[in-house]
Amino acid sequence: MENNQSVDEVNVSDGGYGVKESSRDQREALPGEPKCVICGRYGEYICDVTDDDICSLECKQTLLCRVANKGMRVTPVPPQRLPATDECYYVRESDNSSGYQDYSSDQNELVRRKLDINVKGDAVPAPILSFSSCNLPQRLLQNIEAAGYGMPTPVQMQAIPAALIGKSLLVSADTGSGKTASFLVPLISHCANFRLKHLSKLKKPLAMVLTPTRELCIQVEEQAKLLGKGLPFKTALVVGGDAMAGQIYRIQQGVELIVGTPGRLIDLLVKHDIELDDIMMFVLDEVDCMLQRGFRDQVMQIFRGLLQPQILMFSATISQEVEKMVSSLAKDIVFVSVGKANRPNKAVKQVPIWVDSKKKKQKLFEILMSKQHFMPPAVVYVSSRLGADLLSNAITVTTGIKSLSIHGEKPMKERREIMQSFLVGEVPVIVATGVLGRGVDLLGVRQVIIFDMPNSTKEYVHQIGRASRMGEDGTAIVFVNEENKNLFPELVEILKSSGSAVPRELINSRYTVGSFGKGYKKRKHGS
Known part of the structure; x- marks a missing residue:
């Protein structure tokens, strides 16, 4: 060659x-x-x-x-890969008719405790310990193996069997823990089995996935196509920036899954006669974001047009308010959480640095020009679209390192090209707004720099999570100063719980001490 x-x-x-x-x-x-x-x-x-x-x-x-x-050559696999986790749990297949492992409740609880899986709800099935143990279509199993998925991750172990028996789910798990496959595997299985049993020329959509950003929609659809290859399973991507006529034509030709953003989907439904009465699975990815004010009304408008589908909801950060809201969407919801809720992935090392606003650029340039501290490819997060453009240009001019920006005002075609250049290594640094903060699988990225702290610690958890996919170690360098005072109490808790060093200025700030009072002193020194 x-x-x-x-x-x-x-x-x-x-x-x-x-x-x-x-x-x-x-x-x-x-x-x-x-x-x-x-x-x-x-x-x-x-x-x-x-x-x-x-x-x-x-x-x-x-x-x-x-x-x-x-004693043989190895069959090549695509780059979408997941490492095996805790292989000592890869045990024998069940020989019962249901296909699930036939363990005692004590054994199930032992597995859950070992993997930090918490469940709440009625008739929750046992966690699976291999993909082949839950009666998936044979071609889907082959696709799972070809995609490099060895053993299911903890969230997949519990979410997949629960979804396969028709349970509606609210799932919380670390960024990069395998949540996308947790809903795509049962979704593809249901759709493919339905089509094989109900042959019809008129193919209405059977499932729908809503996400908050175009980039995340693209990623989910690509993964769905990869896992659904060779099955009666077609997808349609419904996002802004692409021609609506092509999206409508695609759906009218017959698809099983629609992946889209709420705004564009409502626009399409209002202007064109797309029937959704066969939708049996409805997925909200990044559900806490989807049920905030900006999206909530749109999501509910779409949901009310469906006929009581199974609902699957996923995020790394889920509040009690979100739990109350989703309880009104479906009955008999199963709650699944893996690890500590609303906390960063343990594989991400957080490095907070106290930097005055006027000195942030210089500090960033120092990091990027340091052989010891710069680990490309890296994502730099900022708070505004204009800031992303200006900072990426400044990085290129000052350091000589090629940098591009990505945000919601850029055309979809340009955003795709930028992401491609970044992921193949042509561009070492990308400066992004929150458009890349949630769910997007930035393969190869092990360093994130939070130049501007987001407005909430939830978004902070999502952004630093881009530095670790499937548990691989990563680093998040975080710039902090008095402008972020409203986040100090929660940020200190997050840093301390993960064992990260907390800057002296942050600990001694009146905004931190004033919020914790004696309780903070007691936790600090122990008792």
């Missing part, structure tokens, strides 16, 4: 002369480029033993281990 060098040609003991040690160091593959047979990243090298394309020494070692165990 052109431009590929054999790993055997490189002196590994001498540092590899630039050969990537880990797949994490390798960029994503561009269209037409070879892909690593292990992880799907750029297959820069050729394994000297098997002649397979690989991206790094790490993947070469994995490849050789698999060949030794199986």
